[in-house]
Amino acid sequence: MHYTFHWDPAIRAMPQLLWGAATTLEIAALSMIFGIALAIMLALFAQSHNPILRAIHVTWVEIARNTPALFQVYMVYFGLGSLGLQLDSFPSLVAGVTFNNAGYLAEAFRGGLRAIPETQVRAARSLGMTAPQVFVSIVLPQLFRIVFYPITNQMVWAILMTSLGVVVGLTDDLMGVTQQLNVVTFRTFEYFTIAAVLYYLLAKSVTVTARLMAGRLFRY
Template identity: 65%
Template sequence: MFDYTFQWRSAMRALPDMLAGALVTFETAALSMFFGVVIALALTVMRETRNPWLRGIGNTWVSIARNTPSLFQIYILYFGLGSMGLHVSSWVALLAGITFNNAGYLAENFRGGLKAVPETQVRAARSLGMSAFQTYRMIVVPQLLRIVFYPLTNQMVWAVLMTSLGVIVGLNNDLTGVTQDYNVKTFRTFEYFAMAAVLYYLIAKAIVAVARLLAWRLFRY
């Protein structure tokens, strides 16, 4: 017969530390998205250029990021670089791994978004006397943002969830790391990981809610 008593007191004592870990989790995911977007834009330009070397680098990055596990990418950055004498912290390895992954997926989203903007609109804008910069700023980019906005939101949620992989390289101040520390000390696995799951869920739902509000404000017309 199922017989288990949930230890609310133990769980509540850990809540402040877990909330602090949740903040680290969100900050890491947000930074990975910022750097990921910047790199993804560069990769998108590289993949559209006529230079075969730049196009090859861009395509290779996207292919590796999209077709290998994030766990392996983080392992290589932490243990692989360490074996070659280049030691990075657990947090840096996690951030770099998630950024690498984000950039690959976002570059493909941006590329698809650019393809979805009709070329005739670009030609029409140029025929009206707009410069290339004005065309992209006023015609292409607004439509591109509308197309990739929700994929960006999904990738942000995915980045938050991927931060849990930091525990495999010794990160102990994010949400999963704090949860694991309490688990090791008390063996109250169900309580702590159930609370961590709820916090991850709330973070994800908050991101989606904010994204919907922004979409309503930005794309009403």
């Protein structure tokens, strides 16, 4: 082995790598916001008596959980493009990761909804609250408490999934910046080692923040 390590170029590129890490976090956060909204919708579809809505829930969850995340990103970027709806790399990655997040979280939300006693809903309705008021004031707070840790795990997974953006031409995120720097300098080990550390720190910061939040939110 005659590889000579040169860390100076990688250290000098830290501002670019940190900017890429910020973009990675942005993509993951957007995909989680959209994914949570869609997951709640799918969980409600699962409880519907309408067979079409239940079929949408089952189909979405089955595809999201039983196909590679790379396939889902490809289908958004290349699949929609072949149908005449061409999206840029950034929205394609957000949409692909959102699809995956929604599929996994939908089952967590479905289980969370089942864990909330129906008697609470009936009691709230008997007090004159409308169905939307019951859902927002009674159901959602308990639901988010039940699925808090699955959401945290999915956020970590979303951060790691953003690395798939490099296969659809995204160059602004952490993996894209790292790949560009590697192509120019051929310092593969140095740049990807730093990128791995940054991914680890992003993921660890999510879990630590979630633990601190849980200690404050769920003390009772």
